[in-house]
Amino acid sequence: MQVGFYFDQTRCIGCSACRVACKDWHDIPAGPENWMMILYNEQGKFPDVFVSYLVRPCYQCIDPVCIPVCPVNAISKREEDGIVVVDSEACLGNEECDSKCLKACPYNAPQFGPEKGAKMRKCNYCLDRHLEGKLPACIEACRTRALDVGTLEELKAKYGSIKEADNFKYSERTKPAIIFKPKQ
Amino acid sequence: MENQENDPIEEEEIIIRTTSAFDCGGRCPLRVHVKDGRITRVEGDDAEEPDQLRTCLRCRALRQYVYHPARLKYPLKRDGPKGEGKFKRITWEEALDEIAKKLTYVKKTYGNSSIFLVTGGGYLGALHDGTFALMRLLTQFGGFSTHYGNVSSEGSVYATQTQYGSPFVGNSREDLLNSKLIIMWGWDPARMISGTDTIYNLIKAKESGIKIFCIDPRYHDTAVILADQWIPIIPGTDTAMMVSMAYIMINENLHDQKFLDKYTVGFDKFKEYVMGDEDGVPKTPEWAAKICGVDASVIEQLAREYATAKPAALMDCQGPARSAMGEQYNRTAMTLCAMTGNVGRHGGSAGGGLMGIPYGHMFFGARIPPPYRNPVEVGGKSVRGSLDLQIRFIKRCHTNKIFDAIAKGKEGGYPFDVKFAWFVNTNFLNQLGNTNKSAAALKKLDYMVISELWMTPTAKYADIVLPVTSIAERNDITRPWPSGPYYTFNNKAIEPLGECKSDLKIAEELSDSLDLGEEKFVKYPKVDRILKTLVKMPADTRKNIRDFKKYQEEGIHRIKLEAPYVAFKKEIDDPENHPFKTPSGKIEIFSQRVADLKNPHNPPVPKYLSTWEDRNDPLIEKYPLQIISPHPPNRVHSELYLVEWLKEVAPHRAWINPVDAEPREIKDGDQIIVFNNRGKLTIEAWVTERIIPGVICIFEGAWYDPDENGIDRGGCVNVLTKDAYSEGGASALNTCLVQVSKLENWSG
Numbered sequence: 001m002q003v004g005f006y007f008d009q010t011r012c013i014g015c016s017a018c019r020v021a022c023k024d025w026h027d028i029p030a031g032p033e034n035w036m037m038i039l040y041n042e043q044g045k046f047p048d049v050f051v052s053y054l055v056r057p058c059y060q061c062i063d064p065v066c067i068p069v070c071p072v073n074a075i076s077k078r079e080e081d082g083i084v085v086v087d088s089e090a091c092l093g094n095e096e097c098d099s100k101c102l103k104a105c106p107y108n109a110p111q112f113g114p115e116k117g118a119k120m121r122k123c124n125y126c127l128d129r130h131l132e133g134k135l136p137a138c139i140e141a142c143r144t145r146a147l148d149v150g151t152l153e154e155l156k157a158k159y160g161s162i163k164e165a166d167n168f169k170y171s172e173r174t175k176p177a178i179i180f181k182p183k184q
Numbered sequence: 185m186e187n188q189e190n191d192p193i194e195e196e197e198i199i200i201r202t203t204s205a206f207d208c209g210g211r212c213p214l215r216v217h218v219k220d221g222r223i224t225r226v227e228g229d230d231a232e233e234p235d236q237l238r239t240c241l242r243c244r245a246l247r248q249y250v251y252h253p254a255r256l257k258y259p260l261k262r263d264g265p266k267g268e269g270k271f272k273r274i275t276w277e278e279a280l281d282e283i284a285k286k287l288t289y290v291k292k293t294y295g296n297s298s299i300f301l302v303t304g305g306g307y308l309g310a311l312h313d314g315t316f317a318l319m320r321l322l323t324q325f326g327g328f329s330t331h332y333g334n335v336s337s338e339g340s341v342y343a344t345q346t347q348y349g350s351p352f353v354g355n356s357r358e359d360l361l362n363s364k365l366i367i368m369w370g371w372d373p374a375r376m377i378s379g380t381d382t383i384y385n386l387i388k389a390k391e392s393g394i395k396i397f398c399i400d401p402r403y404h405d406t407a408v409i410l411a412d413q414w415i416p417i418i419p420g421t422d423t424a425m426m427v428s429m430a431y432i433m434i435n436e437n438l439h440d441q442k443f444l445d446k447y448t449v450g451f452d453k454f455k456e457y458v459m460g461d462e463d464g465v466p467k468t469p470e471w472a473a474k475i476c477g478v479d480a481s482v483i484e485q486l487a488r489e490y491a492t493a494k495p496a497a498l499m500d501c502q503g504p505a506r507s508a509m510g511e512q513y514n515r516t517a518m519t520l521c522a523m524t525g526n527v528g529r530h531g532g533s534a535g536g537g538l539m540g541i542p543y544g545h546m547f548f549g550a551r552i553p554p555p556y557r558n559p560v561e562v563g564g565k566s567v568r569g570s571l572d573l574q575i576r577f578i579k580r581c582h583t584n585k586i587f588d589a590i591a592k593g594k595e596g597g598y599p600f601d602v603k604f605a606w607f608v609n610t611n612f613l614n615q616l617g618n619t620n621k622s623a624a625a626l627k628k629l630d631y632m633v634i635s636e637l638w639m640t641p642t643a644k645y646a647d648i649v650l651p652v653t654s655i656a657e658r659n660d661i662t663r664p665w666p667s668g669p670y671y672t673f674n675n676k677a678i679e680p681l682g683e684c685k686s687d688l689k690i691a692e693e694l695s696d697s698l699d700l701g702e703e704k705f706v707k708y709p710k711v712d713r714i715l716k717t718l719v720k721m722p723a724d725t726r727k728n729i730r731d732f733k734k735y736q737e738e739g740i741h742r743i744k745l746e747a748p749y750v751a752f753k754k755e756i757d758d759p760e761n762h763p764f765k766t767p768s769g770k771i772e773i774f775s776q777r778v779a780d781l782k783n784p785h786n787p788p789v790p791k792y793l794s795t796w797e798d799r800n801d802p803l804i805e806k807y808p809l810q811i812i813s814p815h816p817p818n819r820v821h822s823e824l825y826l827v828e829w830l831k832e833v834a835p836h837r838a839w840i841n842p843v844d845a846e847p848r849e850i851k852d853g854d855q856i857i858v859f860n861n862r863g864k865l866t867i868e869a870w871v872t873e874r875i876i877p878g879v880i881c882i883f884e885g886a887w888y889d890p891d892e893n894g895i896d897r898g899g900c901v902n903v904l905t906k907d908a909y910s911e912g913g914a915s916a917l918n919t920c921l922v923q924v925s926k927l928e929n930w931s932g
Binding site: 010011012013014015016017019020021023024025027029030031038042044045046047049051052053137140141142143144145 | 225226227228238239240241244245247248374375381383384387403405406408409414416817818828829830831832833834841842843872873874875876877
């Protein structure tokens with residue numbers, strides 16, 4: 001089974017409620033470690049302006065490129081749901097291995113705190129909540145209901161299977177588990 | 185990771201149902217997780233959709249707000265020059281004893297009118313609100329002076345009182361789905377909420393095929409997702425554009441004359457102005473285009489579409505009214521709503537900016553009233569129903585003149601000399617116009633007390649700072665700001681931090697040290713009992729909340745309306761039995777009450793009027809850019825300013841169009857200085873196509889932090905704005921001219 005995200009880009013106001021909910025749930029201080037990021041894109045000239053926002057959690061890729069590059073096999077993909085998890089204790093830290101996972105990931109999902117030798121942590125689809133049958137914190141936090149999760153099959157049945165969105169490039173190599181309603 | 189399955193947290197944690205009491209534009213159910221007496225996490229409403237009320241990022245960060253290391257936990261006494269922020273810890277006994285002695289001295293020496301109570305919107309709960317607790321105490325102490333006019337919406341309040349005789353001009357948000365066209369004028373609910381889930385209702389409207397126009401100097405985040413067309417407009421000129429829309433409608437006979445005949449008075453006089461019969465200037469789209477910067481063809485198209493899409497909702501929010509002659513904007517919008525027959529109709533709108541519905545509206549909120557009227561304000565002309573602002577200033581000063589009144593007193597024409605000021609629920613030094621001038625006034629103030637959670641820029645000038653509890657440390661009842669239909673209950677999640685006390689408790693304890701003569705200050709040690717009484721007090725909660733225990737347990741009482749609420753539906757459906765609350769009983773496009781004031785800046789029919797510091801002001805040679813200061817997206821005015829989770833998601837920056845940035849050699853991310861003759865501030869530039877050329881935007885609420893040269897390094901926009909109010913009482917904070925320079929090129 002493979003879980004994934006759905007993002008309705010036409011609804012996102014970039015408010016960051018998802019981002020703050022994520023930090024609260026996982027108790028992550030303000031700073032460089034962001035399991036959920038919001039990307040901004042502005043195009044055009046006044047008054048014909050185009051703006052889009054893009055959510056960037058860990059997309060729980062189908063073939064995660066972060067896994068093979070980890071020198072100590074600290075990253076793994078759960079068979080039962082496809083969630084990509086990291087054993088932060090096994091992780092060597094960003095200095096010793098030169099953040100190989102982060103360099104491999106086209107979406108900058110692996111995250112490190114500000115301290116020297118910080119261990120990698122990242123969005124884990126709110127695994128603790130998932131195991132209790134709850135939705136990830138970001139999904140429940142979205143004021144505009146632009147986000148959803150489920151198995152990829154369910155999501156495709158519900159929303160179609162568009163793999164591209166503004167400011168997003170689908171990586172055939174790592175196969176991010178996200179589908180979109182893109183903003184055009 | 186495997187261990188997470190057996191995580192013991194769930195078993196030990198308890199969930200407390202509460203909400204915030206911020207002046208934020210919404211009111212959202214929260215489930216606060218508490219373990220070992222500490223908040224561990226915050227979750228939102230768990231009601232099933234479509235009833236779920238989703239909180240925004242502000243309350244998502246509630247935990248960091250409550251436990252922020254900068255929270256004040258002990259009473260403080262100033263121990264250095266005013267404004268420097270040097271304080272020493274004292275006991276509650278010492279603090280209250282000193283305050284009581286000062287109050288007694290000021291009362292005896294100068295009289296009660298020299299005691300000045302300064303209040304704001306920092307806490308909107310019914311019981312622990314320091315505003316009401318202190319009003320009650322100071323009334324019984326012989327009275328106090330205070331101020332009139334709310335900073336956010338006074339222009340809209342005046343305008344709606346003028347034309348409808350009522351501030352309840354809003355429709356249920358879901359009624360937007362009954363519209364065929366929505367005009368969002370100066371309205372950005374993505375940022376300022378405007379009722380929980382308003383943005384979501386608008387999304388549903390948009391996705392059902394309803395066309396949406398956004399008129400605003402900025403391409404804001406609401407426009408990003410909703411606007412079929414963004415119409416950028418020069419600040420302060422909205423009324424001109426609206427007047428020319430009226431011209432098109434009249435000229436092409438698109439207006440609803442039957443509706444106007446039946447429900448309004450004075451349309452003919454407005455028509456004379458619009459068509460130029462009055463002043464020889466027809467208010468054509470070409471006339472408006474020169475003023476507002478919107479192409480005449482765009483105005484024509486909008487006017488026709490609005491007039492013919494029935495029903496259509498013109499949603500004129502309060503920001504454009506927060507300016508000189510701001511009342512004219514909401515009045516003209518209401519006139520357009522009447523001209524198109526959209527008042528009192530599903531899918532229409534009444535205009536008027538306030539957007540509130542009477543189910544849960546905070547204007548009806550309960551409070552423990554003082555036993556009698558404030559003795560300082562007894563007697564004189566009644567202000568009730570009057571549109572003469574000046575009679576309000578016989579006893580009070582305007583809110584945007586608080587610091588001018590402190591500085592000048594009776595000599596400056598104010599009704600009192602301030603010798604003692606108590607600030608509660610407010611950081612007005614930061615939030616009113618002309619901060620530098622205000623700071624100078626506070627330096628000269630005899631004595632000042634502030635009740636606060638934080639060492640705010642205002643608190644730094646106080647003699648005594650009293651630490652108050654946050655909403656998480658109180659039981660209280662709250663209301664959903666402008667829109668329901670529901671009522672919220674705040675269950676106390678944790679014990680007070682440090683030595684913090686609730687504002688109610690502070691008033692109760694202080695009452696022991698004050699000589700109240702024969703009187704007794706009633707105390708309410710049993711909080712649940714008084715909350716029950718407060719629920720029974722206003723008619724709406726008395727009628728709707730029958731089961732107090734359930735309301736308390738669930739933290740919310742939701743009401744199911746049979747149909748979306750529509751303002752003035754009764755007045756339109758059955759005008760015989762339901763006249764408007766105006767002297768004529770009709771919508772007053774012409775107001776005799778205003779005509780009687782004989783004030784050329786406050787005309788009896790709405791008009792576009794040029795103002796100080798608009799683009800016609802010669803001052804524009806020196807200060808060529810206008811500045812607007814909307815509500816911030818990531819805090820509530822200046823509240824929550826220090827919360828890092830909120831700070832990092834929206835860096836404090838000045839919006840500037842490349843057209844204005846390039847000749848000044850300003851690149852995105854550069855430090856710039858924004859200045860005029862009132863002040864200077866430094867801030868990072870955000871060079872963006874999303875703002876109309878000639879306009880700078882800085883969100884209000886960043887904390888004032890002047891350096892040794894008087895340059896504000898905190899980016900507090902009010903060092904630039906003027907402490908002025910419009911004829912109807914609007915705080916004119918969006919009427920302001922500035923110049924901008926790249927900081928490294930600036931020579932002073």
